[in-house]
Amino acid sequence: TLIHIGQRHAEKAKILLCEYGESHFQEREIGSLERILPLSDGKAVAWIHIDGLQEIPLLEQIGSAFGLHPLILEDILNTEQRPKSEDHGDYLYIVLKLFHEDTGGVLIPEQVSIVLGPNWLISLQEKRGRLFDPIRERLRNEKGRLRKAGADYLAHALLDAIVDSYFVVLDQFGEQIESLEGALIGRPSPLTLRAIQALKREIISLRKSVWPLREMLGGLGRSDSQLIRAPSAPYFRDVYDHTVQVIDTIETYREMLSGMLEIYLSSISNRMNEIMKVLTVIATVFMPLTFLVGVYGTNFKYLPELEWRWGYFTLWGVMICIAVFMLIVFRRKKWL
CATH class of the missing domain: 1.20.58 (Methane Monooxygenase Hydroxylase; Chain G, domain 1)
Known part of the structure; x- marks a missing residue:
């Protein structure tokens, strides 16, 4: 029996189907999985994107239609997974984290699962977002090589969008660190200490999610899987390079926050002296x-x-x- 593990979002599942090839593109929102089966011929790529993991019968239908192992379905519903990839021969399962801020400015992780097949790709998010809208726009406007490439290149595009979103989060962290540095130069207060500790916790949370991603993407770039063709492998290695940059920035920020914490404690000690x-x-x-x-x-x-x-x-x-x-x-x- 499949059970959802993790934070629940009261959102009805939304299924968006994009079918495309070098000379055509079709996009539509569908109400059930039966409307898209069977898939088009092997020349077209079918991208099935699902927002919301609350409807377990829908995932059971997906597992049955695409021959997914029950353990893969359990991993999709367990939103506390660490980033990883699993090659099951006929398909490749990838899971990683996406981060966004809530209304209070707290960093919230969201799990994204990707199942890559020969001419199809299924992506699943916990809730609706706009991160992949630029990819759909590129498909509509025939920009780049996305329409000419296969499902493996689409998987690269999704991974690249997620990794690039980390840079946006890091830019926000950088601005907060600059603000805290200004507060430390003046007269730091206990609020400054709490802000440093909160930001350090978020940095550590991001690091825990990104660190395994480096190993996973490195494996995909060197993979001998038939699902990742040789022309697409360099693009996965490019995403790997971006991930290394993210990790280096995270480590730099973590060291800066540790130094700021020491400066704060020294400042308090000097003031007491x-x-x-x-x-x-x-x-x-x-x-x-x-x-x-x-x-x-x-x-x-x-x-x-x-x-x-x-x-x-x-x-x-x-x-x-x-x-x-x-x-x-x-x-x-x-x-x-």
């Missing part, structure tokens, strides 16, 4: 004054200075002179 220095100076200045006040506050009957007419004012003068003298000494020694 400054406060303690001021308090120490105040306490040191008052030590001799406290001694004098303590001497003349003793409860003895005979104190010579008690009978002096100007004794009180003399005591004040002595204490003020001592305090001023000590402050001058501290200033010259650059303790203040």
